[in-house]
Amino acid sequence: MKIVVLCGGVSSEREISLRSSTKVATALKSRGHQVLMVDVFFGTDREMSFEEDQDFARTADELRTKNHLITPERIRETGLFGPGVLDLCRKADVVFIGLHGENGEDGKVQSAFEAEKIPYTGSDPAGSAIAMSKEETKKIVAPHILMPDGIILRRGEPLPDPIRIKVPFILKPSNGGSSVGVMIIRDEKDFEGALEQCFQYDDTILMEEFIEGRELTQGVLDGKALPPVEICPDEGAWYDYTNKYSGKTREVCPAPIDPEALARMSEISVRFGELVGLSVYYRIDYLLTKDGRLYALEANSLPGMTDTSLVPQEAAAVGISYPELCEKIIDISLRK
Numbered sequence: 116m117k118i119v120v121l122c123g124g125v126s127s128e129r130e131i132s133l134r135s136s137t138k139v140a141t142a143l144k145s146r147g148h149q150v151l152m153v154d155v156f157f158g159t160d161r162e163m164s165f166e167e168d169q170d171f172a173r174t175a176d177e178l179r180t181k182n183h184l185i186t187p188e189r190i191r192e193t194g195l196f197g198p199g200v201l202d203l204c205r206k207a208d209v210v211f212i213g214l215h216g217e218n219g220e221d222g223k224v225q226s227a228f229e230a231e232k233i234p235y236t237g238s239d240p241a242g243s244a245i246a247m248s249k250e251e252t253k254k255i256v257a258p259h260i261l262m263p264d265g266i267i268l269r270r271g272e273p274l275p276d277p278i279r280i281k282v283p284f285i286l287k288p289s290n291g292g293s294s295v296g297v298m299i300i301r302d303e304k305d306f307e308g309a310l311e312q313c314f315q316y317d318d319t320i321l322m323e324e325f326i327e328g329r330e331l332t333q334g335v336l337d338g339k340a341l342p343p344v345e346i347c348p349d350e351g352a353w354y355d356y357t358n359k360y361s362g363k364t365r366e367v368c369p370a371p372i373d374p375e376a377l378a379r380m381s382e383i384s385v386r387f388g389e390l391v392g393l394s395v396y397y398r399i400d401y402l403l404t405k406d407g408r409l410y411a412l413e414a415n416s417l418p419g420m421t422d423t424s425l426v427p428q429e430a431a432a433v434g435i436s437y438p439e440l441c442e443k444i445i446d447i448s449l450r451k
């Protein structure tokens with residue numbers, strides 16, 4: 116097949132996208148496909164051919180050197196697709212969406228592909244857009260699935276009085292990802308400063324009760340839940356967010372949880388996706404408390420796809436190799 120792996124973009128998760136896309140492109144090529152990798156934002160200023168032998172790692176490195184060229188002016192000028200991107204995508208049998216973060220997860224790229232009848236991987240525009248917004252997700256999911264109690268705070272609007280969420284609590288941007296801007300507040304006096312900081316990421320903030328629990332995440336592939344991963348902070352780093360997100364974590368797959376919790380989680384993951392309207396592949400994040408309550412946090416419509424990312428680890432646990440997973444994602448998407 117002729118495959119375009121669409122990467123990069125302007126979201127805060129650009130780097131994860133470049134890493135994932137390099138691996139996806141390499142894996143698909145190893146399976147005999149004709150693969151081109153192109154940055155959705157920078158596009159291409161030359162005629163690209165599916166016959167050519169592109170060095171994906173080098174392409175990614177070249178794209179990194181352009182990071183400083185992503186400016187608000189250029190974003191306004193370029194719009195959704197950089198030069199040559201749509202032309203190239205039209206020539207492909209399928210576009211593998213290797214994007215992460217707002218640019219890609221918000222559903223706009225998918226919308227354009229629907230309009231152009233260009234086949235692409237993953238969820239449709241509506242499901243992607245809902246999953247991107249933690250506010251919308253919660254509105255739709257919380258009546259059916261246990262989620263942390265939370266309220267919405269908007270920039271420029273007065274805070275509710277009284278606020279029913281008490282310390283400790285979490286502040287997180289509604290449209291964030293990869294824990295960027297997530298803050299834990301343990302003392303009321305830190306609230307105002309933290310709120311101001313959080314509003315730098317988004318105009319809409321989710322304020323949630325803090326749930327103390329084990330951190331788990333579960334992928335769903337083709338409507339079936341995969342074995343979950345447990346993300347364990349290293350010794351002594353329990354809930355220290357600096358450590359937790361500086362890579363000092365261990366990932367255990369399959370997560371050592373009892374069969375009852377596993378069955379419950381698997382059912383919830385599939386149901387969560389149905390409610391939001393996700394398909395093909397996605398990942399749900401959880402917290403599991405000591406007394407067995409399972410809180411769903413959010414859905415990721417374009418989960419990380421490097422060969423050591425969470426969903427690829429989960430697929431490996433059921434015998435699906437990384438290149439196989441990449442191909443399956445394409446096959447399932449084309450079947451839709």
Ligand SMILES: Nc1ncnc2c1ncn2[C@@H]1O[C@H](COP(=O)(O)OP(=O)(O)O)[C@@H](O)[C@H]1O
Nearest residue numbers: 263285291292293294323324325326400412413
């Ligand atoms: N209500 C909560 N209680 C405790 N920890 C939370 C809560 N919400 C988020 N977190 C922590 O912050 C991380 C990121 O939150 P999440 O909702 O998954 O957003 P994202 O991954 O998009 O940044 C979670 O993995 C968890 O460690």
Ligand SMILES: [Mg+2]
Nearest residue numbers: 293294400413
């Ligand atoms: Mg998350």
